[in-house]
Amino acid sequence: MNKRLLQQVVRLVLVFAGINVIWYLAFLLMNHPILPSPLTVYRAMFELGAGNIALNVGYSLMRIFAGVAVALVLGLLVGLLMGRSPLWNRLLDPVVYLTYPVPKIALLPVVMLFFGLGETSKILMIMLILLFQVIISVRDGVKAIPASTYDVLTSIGANAAQKFWNVTLPGALSVILSTIRISLGTAISVLFFTEIYGTEHGMGFFIMDAWLRLDYPEMYAGIMLFSLVGFVLFLLVDLLDYKFMKWRNQ
Amino acid sequence: MSSSKTNVNSSGLCVKDLQVEYNNGQPALGKVNFILPEHGIYTVIGPSGSGKSTLLRAVAGLLPDYAGQLLFNGKAVQDKETLIGLVPQNYGLLPWKTVRANIRTALRIARPAISDKQEVESRIQRWLTSMGISELAGRYPLSLSGGQQQRVAIARAFAIMPTILLLDEPFSALDAITREALQVLFLEHWLAHPVTALFVTHDVEEAILLGQQIIILPASKEETPDIVDNRAVFGMKHEDKRSSEDFFEQTKRIRKVMREKW
Ligand SMILES: Nc1ncnc2c1ncn2[C@@H]1O[C@H](COP(=O)(O)OP(=O)(O)OP(=O)(O)O)[C@@H](O)[C@H]1O
Ligand SMILES: [Mg+2]
Numbered sequence: 001m002n003k004r005l006l007q008q009v010v011r012l013v014l015v016f017a018g019i020n021v022i023w024y025l026a027f028l029l030m031n032h033p034i035l036p037s038p039l040t041v042y043r044a045m046f047e048l049g050a051g052n053i054a055l056n057v058g059y060s061l062m063r064i065f066a067g068v069a070v071a072l073v074l075g076l077l078v079g080l081l082m083g084r085s086p087l088w089n090r091l092l093d094p095v096v097y098l099t100y101p102v103p104k105i106a107l108l109p110v111v112m113l114f115f116g117l118g119e120t121s122k123i124l125m126i127m128l129i130l131l132f133q134v135i136i137s138v139r140d141g142v143k144a145i146p147a148s149t150y151d152v153l154t155s156i157g158a159n160a161a162q163k164f165w166n167v168t169l170p171g172a173l174s175v176i177l178s179t180i181r182i183s184l185g186t187a188i189s190v191l192f193f194t195e196i197y198g199t200e201h202g203m204g205f206f207i208m209d210a211w212l213r214l215d216y217p218e219m220y221a222g223i224m225l226f227s228l229v230g231f232v233l234f235l236l237v238d239l240l241d242y243k244f245m246k247w248r249n250q
Numbered sequence: 251m252s253s254s255k256t257n258v259n260s261s262g263l264c265v266k267d268l269q270v271e272y273n274n275g276q277p278a279l280g281k282v283n284f285i286l287p288e289h290g291i292y293t294v295i296g297p298s299g300s301g302k303s304t305l306l307r308a309v310a311g312l313l314p315d316y317a318g319q320l321l322f323n324g325k326a327v328q329d330k331e332t333l334i335g336l337v338p339q340n341y342g343l344l345p346w347k348t349v350r351a352n353i354r355t356a357l358r359i360a361r362p363a364i365s366d367k368q369e370v371e372s373r374i375q376r377w378l379t380s381m382g383i384s385e386l387a388g389r390y391p392l393s394l395s396g397g398q399q400q401r402v403a404i405a406r407a408f409a410i411m412p413t414i415l416l417l418d419e420p421f422s423a424l425d426a427i428t429r430e431a432l433q434v435l436f437l438e439h440w441l442a443h444p445v446t447a448l449f450v451t452h453d454v455e456e457a458i459l460l461g462q463q464i465i466i467l468p469a470s471k472e473e474t475p476d477i478v479d480n481r482a483v484f485g486m487k488h489e490d491k492r493s494s495e496d497f498f499e500q501t502k503r504i505r506k507v508m509r510e511k512w
Contacts, residue, residue: 152342155310155334156360156410166355170346247346247390 044217067126079138117198141172280471296467335412396423
């Protein structure tokens with residue numbers, strides 16, 4: 001296990017180094033201020049200072065976490081309802097079916113009209129992106145649990161909450177995790193758009209601000225940091241997957 | 251103590267005119283009548299599809315719909331006070347929990363009164379050890395063989411000390427030697443703590459070795475099940491049973507019923 005982990009890390013480091021080499025070559029070839037050398041960018045990143053970075057990264061992370069958390073709670077509730085009760089499934093299925101294909105990013109202006117430019121609409125957008133995916137995957141995940149999985153707990157008199165924690169949630173967790181993994185990319189892109197407006201903090205704002213000031217090294221530094229945020233989030237989902245899906249991989 | 255007449259008021263598990271149909275309208279279990287006295291053990295045999303599992307599922311309260319009555323000591327079986335331990339045919343282990351956690355979960359739900367963690371863990375350990383699977387405690391069910399999963403399911407059912415124990419072919423996935431060892435172990439445990447038990451099996455010998463009475467379900471849902479009194483063999487010392495005359499007679503009698511009704 002440890003050896004495989006080490007190999008994985010080595011591979012990642014090699015790819016990262018490779019990207020930097022290509023970047024450097026491109027910089028040499030272009031020889032233009034719109035593409036600074038990696039060294040300049042890392043120096044600019046260094047000069048930003050930990051406090052500044054932490055503030056912007058922190059704001060972005062906070063928005064993502066809040067959006068994901070709300071989407072998970074709501075999606076879990078609705079998905080569970082639809083997965084466990086045929087009546088609710090019949091009622092809600094057309095709603096989900098009709099709203100699912102609506103490109104949520106197109107709702108950005110609407111959300112901003114209704115909820116202003118503040119935190120609410122930023123978190124709401126991320127939530128909207130994730131919500132429908134979570135609902136659908138939870139519903140299908142719950143439906144896919146064989147009814148007999150509940151038998152022993154039912155026969156010893158388990159209540160609904162005990163069945164939820166011991167069977168439904170762990171049974172649907174793998175689909176939930178893969179949905180989060182897939183939608184996280186979209187959520188991060190949307191975060192970028194929402195952070196262009198009405199905020200002084202966050203990675204989106206930081207990148208756009210540097211761009212408008214024509215401070216290209218800082219702009220690239222921002223892009224690098226933003227990517228790092230995404231990478232850390234993916235790593236987190238992988239970690240959760242490793243912890244909770246052990247039973248499948250043993 | 252005649253078992254042919256079903257009196258609703260008697261003590262023990264009373265199954266009266268039980269009939270089950272699943273959603274498709276086909277009968278899954280014909281009319282079944284018997285009284286299993288408290289602290290008694292009956293075995294159930296029958297051909298595949300005769301409704302053995304259905305009978306257990308009805309008693310376990312897993313069927314929303316059935317005709318007839320299911321009473322334990324005069325009260326509905328589904329009553330909160332009657333704790334039911336089930337060993338399902340598919341073992342019923344939660345794949346996302348380790349062996350130990352599977353038993354712990356059942357114990358926590360069935361016996362919330364045992365709040366002492368140490369007590370819970372030692373109970374789990376005791377049952378795993380007696381089933382000979384203590385080294386599997388940290389493994390997940392998907393990585394276990396069928397026989398190992400079966401023993402975990404049995405350990406779990408024993409650990410909660412149920413009022414009624416329902417076993418659906420609990421030894422079917424075991425090799426002959428392990429099977430015989432577990433039959434002995436099971437019987438010893440049952441003699442020490444005689445829990446009211448229904449034991450489903452495919453195996454005629456097992457039915458004779460472990461049941462005070464043997465319920466033989468017919469292939470046809472129209473016919474009534476035969477109930478064979480087996481107290482003579484059951485009363486013997488376990489190691490003497492197989493070689494006894496009674497055992498031989500009993501085997502012949504049951505095979506005859508099987509030839510006629512299966
Ligand atoms: N969930 C279900 N829905 C519809 N029919 C069912 C269901 N479960 C069982 N049956 C039917 O009920 C009848 C009895 O099934 P049951 O599982 O009780 O048989 P069994 O005696 O346990 O068989 P086996 O020895 O193969 O385990 C069968 O005809 C089966 O097809
Ligand atoms: Mg069966």
